[in-house]
Amino acid sequence: MRCFLTVLALSLSLGCSRGKPKGSDGAETPSVRIALVTDLKGYLEPCGCTSDPLGGIDRLAAQIRVLRDGPAPVVFLLAGDTFFDEARIEPVRVDQASRSAKTLAGILDGLQVAAVLPGRSDRAQPSETLDAVKAASDFPWLAMQGDVELLRLKAGDLRLAVIGVRPGADRSVVKPLVAQAEADSDLKIALVDGSRRDANRIGAIDGVDLVIQGGLDEDAPVSPREAGRAWLLHASRQGQGLTVVDVYQKRKGEAFVDRSDWSRVEAARRLDAQLxxxxxxxxxxxxxxxxxxxxxxxxxxxxxxxxxxxxxVDGPAPPTDGNALYATWIPLPKKAPTDPAVEALMRRHDKVVNDANRIAFASLKPPPLGPNDIGYVGSAACSGCHQPAYSWWGTHAHGHAYRTLQGRNKEYNLDCVGCHVTGYEQPGGSTVTHNLDLALVNVGCESCHGPGAAHAKDPEEFGILRDTPESTCVQCHNAQHSDLFDYERYLKALVVPGHGLPPG
Ligand code: HEC
Ligand code: HEC
Ligand code: HEC
Ligand code: HEC
CATH class of the missing domain: 1.10.287 (Helix Hairpins)
Incomplete structure (x- = not known):
C-alpha cells in the first residue's frame, strides 16, 4: 500500500519512490493528509456526453474512503463555490438547483467534511435556500457571518487552525486571527475564494502554512505554488478530481519544502517548453x-x-529531515471506482428530481407561433415520403437521444433535456414536458432541417432547409458536451445511403 496514492493518480505517471520523505521502512506516515476539492459548483456528476467525463461525487466518495483507510489522519476541506454554480439562478431552475445542493450537502456530510468555505455564488443565494442546504449537513460553513472565522481541529497529534476568509475580505482582518492561532496550533491553513492575487496576499501573511484556493474556476489542476512562506493548493473544478496533500511536520513554524513529483513534472514540462x-x-x-x-x-x-x-529538477530530491509536503492530483475518470452507497443516493436524487419536474412543469408550453413561424410536427410525419431517411435516422444516435436520458431518469432534468429533444423552447416546439405526445423527443429531422409542418403538409408549395451549417450542430455539440466534435467528420456519419446519398 506504500505508494497507493500515486497508483490512484491515473493520469499522472509519477514514480512513487522519489521525492517522498522516507523512514527506515521506506515510507513514513504523514502527520496529516489533507484532501481538498475546489469549485465543486453543485456538480453531482458529469453529464456523460463527452469522451472521458471526469468527476462524480460517487467516485470522489470512493477515493475519500480509500484515503481514510490509510494510516494518516485525513482532513477533507472544500473552498470556492461548492453548492451552486451561478449567483443568479433562473427562477425555473431554482428548485432543481436547490435539490442538487441539498443532495450534495448530505453526501459530503457522510464523507466527514471538516469545513467548507463557500464561494460567491453560494453566498448570493437567498437565505431560505441556504438554510435548507445547511440543514442537510453538519459541517461548518466558514466566514458566513464575519469576514474571517477560525476553526480549530485535531488531526492525530496535530493541532490545526483552519481559517476561512470571506471573499473580498481585507487581509488586515485576517492577520490578527492568524496571530491568535499561533499560540495553540501546529499548522495553519487558510481557505479563500478569489483570484490568484487574492490567495497570494493571504499566503503572504506571516504564519500561514497552506492556502486552499477556491474561485480559480479552471479545469486544469494546479500543483503547489509558493506564496510567501506558504503554499497555494488547488484542485480543478466541478469535482473532476481531488488534490491530496501529505503534510510531514517535523518542526512547528518551519517553512515547508514541496517534495511533490507532481510539481517536478510540471516544472520539467514548463522548462522544456522554454528551452x-x-x-x-x-x-x-x-x-x-x-x-x-x-x-x-x-x-x-x-x-x-x-x-x-x-x-x-532531474537531480536528487531536497533533503528529507525538515517540514515537507507531498501533493498528488487524483483525477476521477469513468473507470475510477465508485462508492455504491453514494451512487444509490444519486440515483434516488435523479428520480426525485425527474418526478418533481414532471409535475411542476406539467403545463409549461413553448412560445406560441408568430405570424411568420412554421410549426414542428415530429420525425414520424416525414416518414411517409422520406422512408429511407427515416429508417436510417432510427438507427442513428440522434434517433435514440431521448432514450439515453430516460434510461437515467434525466428526461425531465432541465440540465439535460434541451439537446436531447427537437425544437426545445422554440415557437411551436418542445419544453421539458411538452413534446407533442413524444413526437418531438430525440434529435429529430427538424433539429437540422428546421420546423417542417408546412413542408410535410404541402411539399410542392413549401420547401425545407437541405443543408445544416455547423452553427446548427454546435448549439448542441459544444465543447462541454461534445469534446471530439469535428464538423466534417461528424457530418460524414450523417450523409449516408438513404440520407443525402442514393439508397444503396
Ligand atoms: C408528403 C410528402 C412529404 C413529407 C411528409 C415530407 N417531405 Fe420532404 N420532400 C418531399 C418532396 C416531394 C421533396 C422534394 C424532392 C425534390 O425536390 O427532389 C422533399 C424534399 C425534402 C428535403 C430536401 C430539400 C431540398 O431543398 O433539397 C428535405 C431536407 C426534406 N424534404 C425534409 C423533410 C422533413 C424533415 C420532413 C418532415 C418534417 C419532410 N421532408 C416531410 C416530400 C415530403
Ligand atoms: C438538438 C441537438 C443536436 C443537434 C442540433 C445536433 N446534434 Fe448530433 N447529437 C446530439 C445528441 C444529444 C447526440 C447523442 C445522442 C445519444 O447517443 O443519446 C448526438 C450524436 C451525434 C453523432 C453520433 C456521435 C457518436 O459518437 O456516435 C453524430 C455523428 C452527430 N451527432 C452529428 C451531428 C451533426 C453533424 C450535426 C449538425 C449537422 C448535429 N449532430 C446536430 C445532439 C444534436
Ligand atoms: C448542450 C447540449 C447538451 C446537453 C445540455 C446535454 N447533452 Fe448529452 N449529449 C449532447 C451531445 C452533442 C452528445 C453527443 C456527443 C458526441 O458524441 O460527440 C451527447 C451525448 C450524451 C450521452 C452519451 C450517449 C451515448 O450513447 O454515448 C449521454 C449519456 C448524455 N449525453 C447524457 C446527458 C445528460 C445526463 C445530460 C444532463 C446532465 C446531458 N446529456 C445534457 C448534448 C448535450
Ligand atoms: C443531425 C442533423 C440531421 C438530422 C437529424 C436529419 N438530417 Fe437530413 N440531412 C442532414 C444533412 C447534413 C443532409 C445533407 C445535406 C447535403 O449536403 O446534401 C441531409 C439531407 C437530407 C435530405 C436530402 C437528401 C436526400 O437524401 O434526398 C433529406 C430528404 C433529409 N435529409 C431528410 C431527413 C429526414 C426525413 C430526417 C429525419 C428522419 C433527417 N433528414 C434527419 C442533416 C440531418
Missing part, C-alpha cells in the same frame, strides 16, 4: 547573422541558466 523555444530562437539568430553578438551571448547565458535549472 526548446529559446534553442530555436538562438539557432535562427545564429543563422540570420544580424543579431548583435552581445545580445546573442546574453541569450546563450540565459539558455545555460535554464539548462541548469532543468538539471536540478
Amino acid at each position: 526548446s523555444d529559446l534553442r530555436g530562437k538562438i539557432a535562427a539568430w545564429e543563422k540570420s547573422g544580424d543579431v548583435d553578438a552581445a545580445d546573442l551571448d546574453a541569450q546563450r547565458a540565459r539558455l545555460a541558466a535554464l539548462e541548469k535549472e532543468r538539471q536540478v
